[in-house]
Amino acid sequence: MASSEFSHVDATGNPTMVDVGQKQVTRREATAQAVVVLGDEIMRHLQNDEIHTKKGPVFQTAIIAGTMAVKRTSDLIPFCHPLPVEKCKLDIRVNAQREVVITCTVGVTAKTGVEMEALTGASVAALTVYDMCKALSHDIVIRETKLMEKTGGKQDFTRS
Amino acid sequence: MASSEFSHVDATGNPTMVDVGQKQVTRREATAQAVVVLGDEIMRHLQNDEIHTKKGPVFQTAIIAGTMAVKRTSDLIPFCHPLPVEKCKLDIRVNAQREVVITCTVGVTAKTGVEMEALTGASVAALTVYDMCKALSHDIVIRETKLMEKTGGKQDFTRS
Amino acid sequence: MASSEFSHVDATGNPTMVDVGQKQVTRREATAQAVVVLGDEIMRHLQNDEIHTKKGPVFQTAIIAGTMAVKRTSDLIPFCHPLPVEKCKLDIRVNAQREVVITCTVGVTAKTGVEMEALTGASVAALTVYDMCKALSHDIVIRETKLMEKTGGKQDFTRS
């Protein structure tokens, strides 16, 4: 098995950035999702009459934090390339199972993809929802942060 | 229900930072955990003979990225207070179910706790493991990012 | 006139940070204000029926950006000391003259004050209001960014 399969580990076993200099500039998009399970007490606060006064600022703060984190991905993940993010769309909603579902889609015209950007945006938005709710209870779990789809690179991906 | 229960939402429904000026300076610690489930193909690479040349750099890169993220928590999460982190310990191991378990413990002597720092460190370490493995497969899920324990604040917490 | 009167310029005419090592740790607060004058067209959008759907996200985004900038003041202003911000309260409202008035109060327990933090928070919140409105018109002026009050240092200040 060639050592290049872990793209960020070189032949001598040291971590390294991949050289993307020869790759094609294409429009690339990626969508990631994080699901936050808030305990019953917190959900009661978010869903009842407080829905406007509370859910608004909680989710909007998370959208903003997620967006800013997307732009800072290469500053957080050691071997990510800095990319000129062109699009970043965060959507947060409560699903039928009363889970908070965060979806983050990032787009760029560049030589490498934005999977890590989308995952970082969803993760930091999830952490922000946590921070906004934690005074009520620590019965909070961020689960299932994962890539949903990516297009525009060598190989498209859609989670089945 | 008092509006102060969402600590970062004020009486007018706007997001805000909590004033911790009157709180006691105490030694506080928090431990968070993130579990990364890598698909079979990736795990095969990490567990066989490549264990030294590959797992070393992958996990060490994640430890470093997680540590740096801990120190940058207040820069990522809008209403977190900047804290003089005194201790940050990241541990990454593969459990019996062949899952990568990341544990992040943070300590500080300050007026407020470090739950968000521990959670952010575990999350960014998990994202870094993802980034180091993603060339092999996107069959990766970060799940169960959660607080395990916190001490030194108004109320201790241990996940049961 | 002693060269020390410009506190950030030393005797040789070079810029320098003030040594605050011998100063007292006290609780210090500062309040700054920035006024944004939006042209008629933008104000019509903010004040009519769009008041909930538009003013909410515009002002909340500005509050969040201002708060994050407060924490990053020493990273932006070359000779500001890094301070453990304990309190940051941004308030944005429309006054009788239909101007957007941003007030930013910052608190800290430290050896030096937080005037620059309050001014930076108000300024970045004002820039964010500008950014959120600029697609409608560039008839926007940020004016009268100034310190309103500071307490806890060698000398209190209240703008008369």
Place this chain on the structure above:
Amino acid sequence: MASSEFSHVDATGNPTMVDVGQKQVTRREATAQAVVVLGDEIMRHLQNDEIHTKKGPVFQTAIIAGTMAVKRTSDLIPFCHPLPVEKCKLDIRVNAQREVVITCTVGVTAKTGVEMEALTGASVAALTVYDMCKALSHDIVIRETKLMEKTGGKQDFTRS
């Protein structure tokens, strides 16, 4: 009135980044201005014999801080796109009314403009002038931060 008129607020009332993926790459420039009014006492120090030893370091520090802030605009303003700044020129002078006039011109070859970069550079330079002078007096007001001109986008703008 279509909800898209506030470009950073989406149809559901949440803040969001504009997708500039389909826009043209053109050379774009923007010039912003901030005026700082220093009280009589501070101006006396800057204008008399101290003009070389003091004004030099004060204004040069502001030029440097403004330039660094220009490059960090997308890190400060939540929905600004990261842009590869090619040109940044800050000029600071004292006008006939003894006001400090800061002019910041930014240039880029990109899909979106640099108004916010120019405004952020002028604002942070103004805050830095404030910081360098504040030991003398808090009789300082930053006023009239505004866009003067922009070219290269869909619509040019010149302040009349």
Place this chain on the structure above:
Amino acid sequence: MASSEFSHVDATGNPTMVDVGQKQVTRREATAQAVVVLGDEIMRHLQNDEIHTKKGPVFQTAIIAGTMAVKRTSDLIPFCHPLPVEKCKLDIRVNAQREVVITCTVGVTAKTGVEMEALTGASVAALTVYDMCKALSHDIVIRETKLMEKTGGKQDFTRS
């Protein structure tokens, strides 16, 4: 001698960023080197049986810190342009004189070169080696940080 010869000083003697807007987009690379001389005691620890358990984490941490610093060069050096780094390769080895030799190669497709990025990466990697070893002794000197080679710009350079 024309004032433009110091490219970051303008005709009025103020520091300024060079406008690279009219320059050609080409593939550019630069390689810098830093040499760290660790005293005998530290070298004994790195070279004997501890070579695997100690040199691994010391050098890998330095590689990661150097890589992250490369990406942050324009945030550290006031008049550097932000560049979309495509390649960053750090190599650290012990030479025959028992010196630690750090080589940092950076590549980009852009309007200006990456000398400062390569030099910054080598410098921060050297500082990190220092930090990892300093508990043993302060008998450490970083010497000979210099550019080795650059290609792709107006004029190639190879250190003779």
Place this chain on the structure above:
Amino acid sequence: MASSEFSHVDATGNPTMVDVGQKQVTRREATAQAVVVLGDEIMRHLQNDEIHTKKGPVFQTAIIAGTMAVKRTSDLIPFCHPLPVEKCKLDIRVNAQREVVITCTVGVTAKTGVEMEALTGASVAALTVYDMCKALSHDIVIRETKLMEKTGGKQDFTRS
């Protein structure tokens, strides 16, 4: 030899931050030096009649960049603790051998020392001098970056 001797490597061979929670808060200072050797051509420009118009902005830009880097040390060096820097003094002069000597002194009241802050400040100031001069020639070497003195910790140090 105990594994704790490399303070940032733990018993399992992984890099880690030292826990300074139990250390004493004391006033600590450290001074570092970097020497930049500029080739003859560059020195001619700095020393002749251009001394005021050129050396001023070159050295002042380096002082500012060094000061800002001091404050960002824990963001650059993976296992450095964030510290509330109270004092930072950069001095740059040309010695008898026509070398540029940068001295950086940092002071803090904290549980751990500021050697890395002083070294980082000197290094980034040196890189900035390089950047300001490199259009004239790449005949530049940064050499002899080293700690000169530290006080206030477990053990004082003075370079002999």
